[in-house]
Amino acid sequence: MDGSADALTLERITLDQVMLPLKAPFETSYGRELERRFYVVGVHADGISGYAETVATDEPLYSEETNQTVHHVIVDLLAPRLFAGPIVQPEDVGRRFRPFRGNRMAKAALEMAVWDWFARRAGIPLHQLLGGSRTDIPVGVSIGIQPTTADLVALARDFWAQGYRRLKIKIRPGMDIVPLAAVREALPDTPIMADANSAYTLDQLPLLKELDQLDLMMVEQPLAEDDIIDHATLQRAIQTPVCLDESIRTREDARKAIEIAACRVINIKPGRVGGFAEARAIHDIAAAHGIPVWCGGMLESGIGRAGNLHLTTLANFVLPGDTSASDRYFAEDLIDPPFRLTDRGTLMVPTGPGIGVAPDGARLQRYRTGHEEIQPR
Ligand code: OSB
Numbered sequence: 001m002d003g004s005a006d007a008l009t010l011e012r013i014t015l016d017q018v019m020l021p022l023k024a025p026f027e028t029s030y031g032r033e034l035e036r037r038f039y040v041v042g043v044h045a046d047g048i049s050g051y052a053e054t055v056a057t058d059e060p061l062y063s064e065e066t067n068q069t070v071h072h073v074i075v076d077l078l079a080p081r082l083f084a085g086p087i088v089q090p091e092d093v094g095r096r097f098r099p100f101r102g103n104r105m106a107k108a109a110l111e112m113a114v115w116d117w118f119a120r121r122a123g124i125p126l127h128q129l130l131g132g133s134r135t136d137i138p139v140g141v142s143i144g145i146q147p148t149t150a151d152l153v154a155l156a157r158d159f160w161a162q163g164y165r166r167l168k169i170k171i172r173p174g175m176d177i178v179p180l181a182a183v184r185e186a187l188p189d190t191p192i193m194a195d196a197n198s199a200y201t202l203d204q205l206p207l208l209k210e211l212d213q214l215d216l217m218m219v220e221q222p223l224a225e226d227d228i229i230d231h232a233t234l235q236r237a238i239q240t241p242v243c244l245d246e247s248i249r250t251r252e253d254a255r256k257a258i259e260i261a262a263c264r265v266i267n268i269k270p271g272r273v274g275g276f277a278e279a280r281a282i283h284d285i286a287a288a289h290g291i292p293v294w295c296g297g298m299l300e301s302g303i304g305r306a307g308n309l310h311l312t313t314l315a316n317f318v319l320p321g322d323t324s325a326s327d328r329y330f331a332e333d334l335i336d337p338p339f340r341l342t343d344r345g346t347l348m349v350p351t352g353p354g355i356g357v358a359p360d361g362a363r364l365q366r367y368r369t370g371h372e373e374i375q376p377r
């Protein structure tokens with residue numbers, strides 16, 4: 001089939017810089033976030049606009065990327081490549097960006113906006129283009145490090161009462177076994193897991209072995225963000241399944257981690273891995289090896305949340321992820337209506353064309369801190 005007549009010949013890219021205040025500070029082992037700063041990326045052609053959002057932060061604490069590097073890479077390097085010729089299918093975007101190393105968050109935002117454009121142009125929900133079929137996604141919630149164990153237990157009880165299907169608790173050295181044990185005691189039958197964001201080393205193996213007493217679903221990214229070897233050593237030494245987040249940046253990372261048994265679960269974030277095509281490839285490799293996956297998050301607004309939900313419709317997303325409702329982080333989302341938790345502890349996958357949501361004009365105005373248009377040169 002010659003798809004060139006149906007190809008996307010990009011006319012314009014927009015970058016809306018946004019600052020959304022968080023309802024409460026979100027603390028991880030690497031820092032504390034009070035607000036979310038990101039770009040809403042729009043790709044425009046033939047009267048159709050596709051949208052996605054960036055997931056970098058101002059400082060390179062989760063990965064090397066920052067809002068400034070993402071801006072530079074999109075404007076100076078990736079946009080010219082996208083304008084360079086017609087895009088026949090969304091998978092072309094990753095191939096076109098491949099000569100550039102890393103910078104996956106920058107690549108992902110453009111790639112995901114292109115997927116949205118193609119699905120909207122076809123008049124079908126994005127998940128159909130991705131090949132997923134679920135419509136109702138069971139979700140969990142990620143709980144940041146709290147000032148006291150009592151605060152954590154109160155919050156955990158509250159989220160569990162709201163109907164979330166599993167609780168993820170952020171840990172760091174000194175705030176690990178005791179708070180986790182308190183939540184386990186308060187909620188004996190609740191699926192609980194921990195996320196360390198690379199805060200430990202194998203020197204702390206005795207402590208990490210204590211996690212096995214807490215009946216956790218898994219421990220996420222306990223060791224270095226660029227490691228799989230030590231994670232394999234750790235997985236051999238503990239019963240609790242190890243889940244990798246930061247360490248899995250590509251399908252090749254996933255293949256190697258699975259090959260050496262560095263993890264038994266993978267957290268997939270499209271923003272971390274360069275977009276939906278790579279996320280789907282990681283999903284497929286994990287599925288082929290019997291490794292369950294779930295969809296993580298980066299405190300996204302409704303734009304990113306919608307994309308994550310569409311991705312989660314793929315069959316091997318068998319564990320509840322971090323795509324909580326809009327009101328978990330924001331008093332007001334960029335989309336209207338926001339995502340709400342159903343009484344089944346799920347979020348509904350939007351049914352409209354593309355990601356099925358778009359930035360609300362008035363809300364974008366309210367939270368916008370900058371606007372840029374990029375045109376072909
Ligand atoms: O490690 O999964 C993580 C948030 C920001 C950066 C990294 C992580 C997280 C979360 C929350 O755990 C995910 C979410 O609710 O969007």
Ligand code: MG
Pocket residue numbers: 195197220221245246267296
């Ligand atoms: Mg994580």
